[in-house]
Amino acid sequence: MLGAEPPPRLGRLTGRMRIEYADEATLAGLLPAADVLLVWDFASRAVPRAWPGEGPRPRWVHTASAGVDHLMCPELAASDTVVTNARGVFEGPIAEYVAALVLAMAKDLHRSWELQRAREWRHRESQRVAGTRACVVGSGPIGRAIAGTLRALGVTAALVGRSARAGVHGPEDLDRLMARADWVVSAAPLTPATRGMFDERRFGLMQPSARFVNVGRGQLVVEEALAQALTNRWIAGAALDVFDHEPLGRDSPLWELPGLVVSPHMSGDTVGWRDELGAQFVELCELWLAGRPLPNVVDKRRGYVPGH
C-alpha cells in the first residue's frame, strides 16, 4: 500500500492478506514481491517511477481515486496487471459540488459575502439557473452525475465524451457546444488527448456571460489562458477545484484572479469518504481473493473505465 496513513476498514482483511506500507522511497523495493498494490495516496507520483520494467510485479493495482493519470506509465499500460479505480464513491459528491458552484455564481453569493464583511446592504439582481445551458466535458460516471444534477435544477446539459454515442456528443461538437453554453464544466480524465484542451482558443469561443468550472484535473486547463480570459473579461467567471500544481502555491496569481473561485481539490470529499474508499477496496479484495472478476477495471490505454 502506498500512502502515509493506513486506510480505514482494512481490518477485515486481517489474516487473509499481508499488508505492507510503502512510501515514495520504499515503494520500488516492495513492488516485485507484492500481489496487489493499493494506491491510497492519490497525490503521489511514485508509481510510474517505481513500477518494475520487467520481472515480478503486482497483478492488480487499485487506486483510491477516480482518475488514474498519477499512476499510469507505458510499462504498466503494456503489462497484464489489472488496474481498478474508485468509481462509485465520488460521483454524487462532485455533482453536488458543481451544483453548489453554479448556483453560488448565479446568485452572486461570493459578492454578498464580501458585502456582509463590509457591513454593506446592496441589493442586486441575480441570475436564474433554470433555463440555462451547460456543456459538461467528460462522459464518465462523474460527468453523467453532474449533468443529472444540473438537469434536476432545470439546466439543459449536454455531455461531451471521447466519441459520440447515445446521449453523448463527440469531440467534434465541443467547440459549438462551448460557444453557446452558460456553464462549461470540465470533468474529463487526464489523458494525452485531454491535456491542455481548455486553451486560449477554446476560452475565446465562450460567451462573455458564461462561466467555467474545473473539477477534473488541473492539467486539462492551460491556466495562463484562463487567467487571460478572466482578466480580459472574455468570460464572466470560473471556479477551479484542481490545479496544474497542487497544493497551489501562496504566490500563485490564481488566488486573486478577478472572478475566479479557488478551492483545494475537495469536490468529491464528503464526510466519510475515506471510509467508503477503504470499504470499496476491501470489497474488491473479497472478489479478488475468490478469483472472481473485478469491477471498475480501467482501460489502461485510454486512462479510464470505459462505460456507457
Place this chain on the structure above:
Amino acid sequence: MLGAEPPPRLGRLTGRMRIEYADEATLAGLLPAADVLLVWDFASRAVPRAWPGEGPRPRWVHTASAGVDHLMCPELAASDTVVTNARGVFEGPIAEYVAALVLAMAKDLHRSWELQRAREWRHRESQRVAGTRACVVGSGPIGRAIAGTLRALGVTAALVGRSARAGVHGPEDLDRLMARADWVVSAAPLTPATRGMFDERRFGLMQPSARFVNVGRGQLVVEEALAQALTNRWIAGAALDVFDHEPLGRDSPLWELPGLVVSPHMSGDTVGWRDELGAQFVELCELWLAGRPLPNVVDKRRGYVPGH
C-alpha cells in the same frame, strides 16, 4: 401607483387607464379617486396609513410582491376591495436561492472563499446534501417550489402549513419536524399566527448540526434568539435574506454573527424580475378591464392566497 420609479411594461395600458404616481406623502390624497392601486414599492408601509377608513376607495389593490403584510390593515381586510399578489414570479428564483444557500453551507463555500483571500490551501471534508432532511415552513407556492428543488437534490423535504392536508403537515407537527431536520427553511407569510414563530424555544429544538434559512419575512424570526442559538452553537449555521428592519443597519450585530450568512432581501429578484412584475400587472389589468375574475386573490383575513 405607489413607488418611486415607474414600472416597465405599463405602456400597454396607455389610453385605457390613467396612471398617477404616488409617494408616501401623496398617497392618502389620491386613494379616494383611484379605482386601482398598484403597490410597486413593496418596502413602503404607506398603504395602511393612507387607506381610507370609509368612503370611496380603490376596488382593487395589486402588490408586486408575494407577501401582503406591508399593506394589510383592518379597514382594508373588512372592505370589499380585492387584493391580488405577484404569485408566479418569485417561486422559481427563491427556490434556487435556497438551494444555493443549502449547497453553499454543505460545501463550506464561504470558508473556502475566506481561505482563498488568505491564499491558504486547506482541504476539508464537506457534507452530502442528498439524504439530508429539510423542514420547509410555508406551504404556499414558494414553500412548495423550495421543497421541490430540494427534493430534486435528493433531500427529504417536509412541508408545514397552516393546516394539515395532503402532502402538508399542520403546525402540530412543526416541533417534531424541526427537531430532526438538517435544514429548517422559513418561507411562511407574515401573519399574526406566524410572527416570531422562530423563537428561543424552537431554535432550542434543532440539532446542533442543523442550519436555518429565512427567505420569508424578517419578523418571522426572533433575531435575538437566533443570535443566541448561533453564538451558543445550538445550531451549526443560518442564512437570512430578510430582516426585522430593512435595510439592515451598519451597526447590527447580525453582520458578524458566527455562522450567519447575510444577504439583502434579494432571493427572488433575478434579472428581468421587474419586467415580469410589470407584465403581470398589465395582464391582470386586461382581465379587470374586461370585467373578468382576477387570479392571485389574497384571502385578506389569512394574509395570503389560499391554495392547494
